[in-house]
Amino acid sequence: MDNAAATRPFEEALETFQQVNRNYYYNTESIHPEGRRAGQLLEASRKQVLELLGLGGWGCVFTSGATESNNIAIQGVLKNKKQFGRTILVSEIEHPSVINVIEEMKNEGFDVKYIGTKQDGQIDLEDLEGKLDSDVVFASVMAVNNITGAVQPVSEIAEILKDYPKVHFHVDATQAIGKVDMDLDGADTLSLSAHKFHGLKGAGSLIVKREGILRPVMYGGGHESGIRSGTVNLGAVAAMAKALRIATENRGESYRRIARYNERVRDAVSALSSVRVQPGGVPHILNLSFEGAMGEVVVNALGARGIMVSTTSACASKLSVLNETLVAMDNTEAVVKGSIRISFSSFTTDEEADILIEALNGVHKQIGGVLK
Numbered sequence: 001m002d003n004a005a006a007t008r009p010f011e012e013a014l015e016t017f018q019q020v021n022r023n024y025y026y027n028t029e030s031i032h033p034e035g036r037r038a039g040q041l042l043e044a045s046r047k048q049v050l051e052l053l054g055l056g057g058w059g060c061v062f063t064s065g066a067t068e069s070n071n072i073a074i075q076g077v078l079k080n081k082k083q084f085g086r087t088i089l090v091s092e093i094e095h096p097s098v099i100n101v102i103e104e105m106k107n108e109g110f111d112v113k114y115i116g117t118k119q120d121g122q123i124d125l126e127d128l129e130g131k132l133d134s135d136v137v138f139a140s141v142m143a144v145n146n147i148t149g150a151v152q153p154v155s156e157i158a159e160i161l162k163d164y165p166k167v168h169f170h171v172d173a174t175q176a177i178g179k180v181d182m183d184l185d186g187a188d189t190l191s192l193s194a195h196k197f198h199g200l201k202g203a204g205s206l207i208v209k210r211e212g213i214l215r216p217v218m219y220g221g222g223h224e225s226g227i228r229s230g231t232v233n234l235g236a237v238a239a240m241a242k243a244l245r246i247a248t249e250n251r252g253e254s255y256r257r258i259a260r261y262n263e264r265v266r267d268a269v270s271a272l273s274s275v276r277v278q279p280g281g282v283p284h285i286l287n288l289s290f291e292g293a294m295g296e297v298v299v300n301a302l303g304a305r306g307i308m309v310s311t312t313s314a315c316a317s318k319l320s321v322l323n324e325t326l327v328a329m330d331n332t333e334a335v336v337k338g339s340i341r342i343s344f345s346s347f348t349t350d351e352e353a354d355i356l357i358e359a360l361n362g363v364h365k366q367i368g369g370v371l372k
Helices: 011-023 033-052 066-081 098-109 127-133 154-161 234-249 250-271 296-301 322-326 334-338 350-366
Strands: 059-063 085-092 112-117 136-140 169-170 189-191 206-208 275-276 285-290 338-345
Touching: 011 234, 011 334, 033 059, 033 206, 033 234, 059 066, 066 098, 066 136, 066 169, 066 189, 066 206, 085 098, 098 112, 098 169, 112 127, 127 154, 136 338, 154 169, 234 250, 250 350, 285 296, 285 334, 296 338, 296 350, 322 334, 334 338
Parallel strands: 085 112, 085 136, 136 169, 169 189
Antiparallel strands: 059 206, 189 206, 275 285, 285 338
């Protein structure tokens, strides 16, 4: 139940990874026949990823995952934008791989302004419009929030930004790709990670509307059009393309089934005292709080029952700070501290949903003495 952090790979993706590493282990940049054959597989994978995303004609830079993709998008674009303006707009509920990079750009002379958040977890479009001016050159808003599942108004943001043509619009689409059908073609760059949709860890990509807008942030042998040097992890890339195809083909059925699980869990815990359920969004993420308890206590109590959840983003769950998303949504400190994130996948079953509900009831009874 921690699938927003990482999903179990599809068996077909694992098989692809093994086959490619057995038969296509050559460097994709080598000019001998086997290197060219590996290069052809790389380009076929690139084409398939773009077609499955409905973004044929865009560029696709393969990376190690969304963290690297976000870094390349932010640093690589801003290297070219500095002469045109110094202001960056970013939502206050972004993943650390966006927030921390943008904060670092202050040292490069950029001014950072944070877009406000409404209580339902969506960004405030009026606040965005109020902060746009001729000095803004970059805006970053995720597609789906990784803590609550709130779906962000990407299309509406893109429409607003049409009046500001020098603004580059970056979208961290990590929690959306392969799970929900969203119109993302208003973005200029998109980032994604394979391990969020049943691919393997260590593969991701940065999707780029117009090639040439990026500059590298790491230098080397010139792989991936010089944007991401380093020998390409072809096995993981091919497995990612396979996983994306399977996830996309089954997306509708998975969405409807997972939505039923989400609704059942919401209904069950809403009847419990001192439990606060956050507003929803995509069905695969559900955030709730045991007010008066610490989220870590609930995570450990569920873990003892064989159920794995997280307190916030797994990428930040060990940091002793209040989660910025839940704070931005105007939650009390008790709600934020007592929060856990449950996240389903296409492998989740009816039986597992029942076990989860039973366990949540059991934990509530177990720690009832500390709840408010």
